[in-house]
Amino acid sequence: MPDPRGEFARIAALLQRLPRGERVVVGPGDDAAVLRPRPGRDLVATTDTFVEGRHFLRELVTPSEAGRRLAAANLSDLAAMAAEPCWALVSLAVPATWSAAACETLEHACASALAAEGAAVVGGNLSAMPADVGRLVATVTLLGEVEAERAWTRGGGRAGDVLAVSGVPGSAAAALALALWGAPPSWSRVPDELRRTFLAPACRVRLARALAAAGGVHAAIDLSDGLAGDLAHLCEASGVGARLDAARLPISEPLRAAARALSAHAGQERGLLPAGEGALLTHLQLAPGDDYELLLAVDPAAWARSAAEAEQAGAPLTAIGELTAAPGLLLRESGGAERPLPAGGWDHFPTGN
Amino acid sequence: MPDPRGEFARIAALLQRLPRGERVVVGPGDDAAVLRPRPGRDLVATTDTFVEGRHFLRELVTPSEAGRRLAAANLSDLAAMAAEPCWALVSLAVPATWSAAACETLEHACASALAAEGAAVVGGNLSAMPADVGRLVATVTLLGEVEAERAWTRGGGRAGDVLAVSGVPGSAAAALALALWGAPPSWSRVPDELRRTFLAPACRVRLARALAAAGGVHAAIDLSDGLAGDLAHLCEASGVGARLDAARLPISEPLRAAARALSAHAGQERGLLPAGEGALLTHLQLAPGDDYELLLAVDPAAWARSAAEAEQAGAPLTAIGELTAAPGLLLRESGGAERPLPAGGWDHFPTGN
Numbered sequence A, B: 001m002p003d004p005r006g007e008f009a010r011i012a013a014l015l016q017r018l019p020r021g022e023r024v025v026v027g028p029g030d031d032a033a034v035l036r037p038r039p040g041r042d043l044v045a046t047t048d049t050f051v052e053g054r055h056f057l058r059e060l061v062t063p064s065e066a067g068r069r070l071a072a073a074n075l076s077d078l079a080a081m082a083a084e085p086c087w088a089l090v091s092l093a094v095p096a097t098w099s100a101a102a103c104e105t106l107e108h109a110c111a112s113a114l115a116a117e118g119a120a121v122v123g124g125n126l127s128a129m130p131a132d133v134g135r136l137v138a139t140v141t142l143l144g145e146v147e148a149e150r151a152w153t154r155g156g157g158r159a160g161d162v163l164a165v166s167g168v169p170g171s172a173a174a175a176l177a178l179a180l181w182g183a184p185p186s187w188s189r190v191p192d193e194l195r196r197t198f199l200a201p202a203c204r205v206r207l208a209r210a211l212a213a214a215g216g217v218h219a220a221i222d223l224s225d226g227l228a229g230d231l232a233h234l235c236e237a238s239g240v241g242a243r244l245d246a247a248r249l250p251i252s253e254p255l256r257a258a259a260r261a262l263s264a265h266a267g268q269e270r271g272l273l274p275a276g277e278g279a280l281l282t283h284l285q286l287a288p289g290d291d292y293e294l295l296l297a298v299d300p301a302a303w304a305r306s307a308a309e310a311e312q313a314g315a316p317l318t319a320i321g322e323l324t325a326a327p328g329l330l331l332r333e334s335g336g337a338e339r340p341l342p343a344g345g346w347d348h349f350p351t352g353n
Helices: A008-017 A063-079 A100-115 A171-180 A192-199 A205-214 A226-238 A253-264 A266-270 A277-286 A300-312 B008-017 B063-079 B100-115 B171-180 B192-199 B205-214 B226-238 B253-264 B266-270 B277-286 B300-312
Strands: A024-026 A033-035 A041-051 A084-094 A120-128 A137-147 A162-166 A217-222 A241-245 A294-298 A317-324 A329-332 A338-340 B024-026 B033-035 B041-051 B084-094 B120-128 B137-147 B162-166 B217-222 B241-245 B294-298 B317-324 B329-332 B338-340
Touching: A008 A100, A008 A120, A033 A084, A033 A120, A041 A063, A041 B084, A041 B120, A041 B137, A063 A084, A063 A100, A063 A137, A063 A192, A063 A205, A063 A217, A084 A100, A084 A205, A084 B041, A084 B137, A100 A120, A100 A137, A120 B041, A137 B041, A137 B084, A137 B137, A162 A300, A171 A192, A171 A253, A171 A277, A192 A253, A205 A217, A205 A294, A205 A300, A217 A226, A226 A241, A226 A277, A226 A294, A226 A329, A253 A277, A294 A300, A300 A317, B008 B100, B008 B120, B033 B084, B033 B120, B041 B063, B063 B084, B063 B100, B063 B137, B063 B192, B063 B205, B063 B217, B084 B100, B084 B205, B100 B120, B100 B137, B162 B300, B171 B192, B171 B253, B171 B277, B192 B253, B205 B217, B205 B294, B205 B300, B217 B226, B226 B241, B226 B277, B226 B294, B226 B329, B253 B277, B294 B300, B300 B317
Parallel strands: A084 A120, A241 A329, B084 B120, B241 B329
Antiparallel strands: A024 A033, A033 B041, A041 A137, A041 B033, A084 A137, A162 A294, A162 A317, A217 A294, A241 A317, A329 A338, B024 B033, B041 B137, B084 B137, B162 B294, B162 B317, B217 B294, B241 B317, B329 B338
C-alpha cells in the first residue's frame, strides 16, 4: 500500500535495522520473507491481534508495554505447543492519534520481546486508518518449530492426568481491576509485583521446551479464556472431565490483598465482581484475565520429574486437580463440597480487556 | 480473547469446516497450527492488512469481494517470490457495523480464493472493535514454499535484462476512478472487463511457478506501489537503472476508453488526475493501483522462452523496457523523447484506496 503519511518509511527502516535472525534467507524489504526450516521439524504458526481500547487502554499501557504484551500473547501460544519461536510478521493499522515515534516504540518493544525468545521480525505491514478511526490495531503472526510429531495439543489429556498450572492465574486480572477501580484509571493503586504480571508477563517458552524434552505432558493450553474456560477447552478436546481443587489453586500475597481490596470497594459498587473476598478471589483465579500462563495435563508417573524440571527452569508448576473419566468440570471447595463449573467457562470478567 | 459477541463462535466453526489442506498436522482450534514443511524447500511468508475505508469501501465492495481481494494481495506477494501457497492465518477486528454473517462471508470468500491456489486456512483470530470504531480491519498471513535457494527477489536484476509485466497495469485504478467519479460511487459506469480487474484480480502464482521452472527470471516484484514505484524498488534493490518505453506499455480497449472518459470529466474537475487523455492514460499505467500483476527482469537470452511459457500459462507478458547500468529511471515517450521518472515512484493516486 502506498504510504499516505510518509513517516512510515522510518518504521520500515527500523525493521531492517533489527537483528536479522537465524535461517532468514530474505528478510524485511522484499515482497515476502524467505526462511529456512530445519529438517525433522514441524512448523508451528499462530496469530494474535491487539485492538486498542479492547486489549489495552492507552491511559494504562504505554506503546512499549503494548508491544511487549502483544509479543507475550503470541509467545504463549507457541509455548502451549512446546515450540521454539523463530520468525514473526508484525502488522499495524495506525490512526492519526498515533505518532510514527509511538508506532516505532511499539514495534521495537514487540521485536525485542520476541528476540529475547529467539524470534526475529522478518516482515510486516503498515496501513493508515481512515480519519474516523482513532484506535490502533496490531497483529503479530509468530512462526516456530517443534520436533516432528512432538507438538503438544489440547487433545491428548487422559483420565488420571495431573492438572498443573504455571504462575499465579488471576494476577493480571487483579492488577487490571485495581487499576480500573477509580477514575482516572491508574497503576498507582497496584502493587509492583501484580502490575508486572500484567505489563511484563513472564514467558513460558523455556519452561515448555524443558518439560517437552523430559516427556510426560499429555496436553497443554495457554490461559487466554481463563482457567475455567481453558480447562473446558482442554477437556472437550481430550474427551475427559476434570476436578479442580480450590484450595490448591496458586495464590500470592499481592493477589490475596487485591481480592481483599476489591471486595471492600469496587466490586459491589460497580456490580462487576462477586461480593465477598473468597468468591472474588476464586473469580479472579478462574475467569479470563490474560495471564499467559500454561495449563498442563501431566502423566501422573511423570509428575514429580516435571515439577522438578519446572522448578529448575525458574517457573514452578502447581498441581491443581486431575482429569477424570466422567465428563464435566467440578470445583472442590475448601470445605470439601463439589460444585460444577459452568460448561462454557467462567463469566467474562468485564474489564475492558 | 473472550468473545464478547457470542456469534463469533459461528465463524470459528466455519474455519473448522473449511478443507483441511495438505500437510496440516494440527488445524484450527488449538493454540497454534502445526504444519509439515517439505524437505528441500524454503518457507516464504507474507502478510497484508485491509482496512475498511482505505483498501475498500463498503459501498463498492461486498464482503465477499473484499475477502477475495485480500487473498489476492497476499497471493500476489507469493507469486513475486515464485512460491507455492500452502497455509494461511486470517485475523479480523470486527466493528458492530459488521454482522457475523458478513464476516463469515468475507472469511469464506478469502479462504476459497486461497484454496483455489492450494492454500488452506489453518488458524486465525477474531476480535471485536471498541464501540467507537466502525471499520473492519482484516489481516492475512500467507505461508508458501519454494525450492531451496530458488526464491525470486527484487535484487537480482542485471543491466540488459528485459523488463516485462503481466496483465494490463492501470486497469484496477481506472475501474476504481470511474466508480468513484460520481456520487454515490457506483460500478454502473464501469465496463465489466475493467470492473473484474478490480473486484476479481487474476492470480499470477501459476505464471510465476511456470516461469521459475523454465528459468531466466532474475528479479521480480508485484505491483502494489504502481509500475513506476515498484520499478524504482526493483532497481534500487538490484543496483541498476531502467528505461521504460511508453509505447510498449500494455493497454486494453476498456482502459483506453476509461482514460478518455476520465479526461473528459472527473479528472480536471476534481483536480485528482492530470489533464489530457494521453497524460491521464500514462498516469493510470504508472501510478499505484493495486493491480496485483508482476513486474519481472528477465535474462534477454531467456526472454523468448519466458514469453512463450507465459502465453501457455494464459497470462501473457509484455516487454516494456530494459534495465540499464546507468542509474535512474527514464520514460521514453511515444515521440522518442526521454524524461526521468520521479525517483520515489509516481504520485499517489488519491482514490481512497
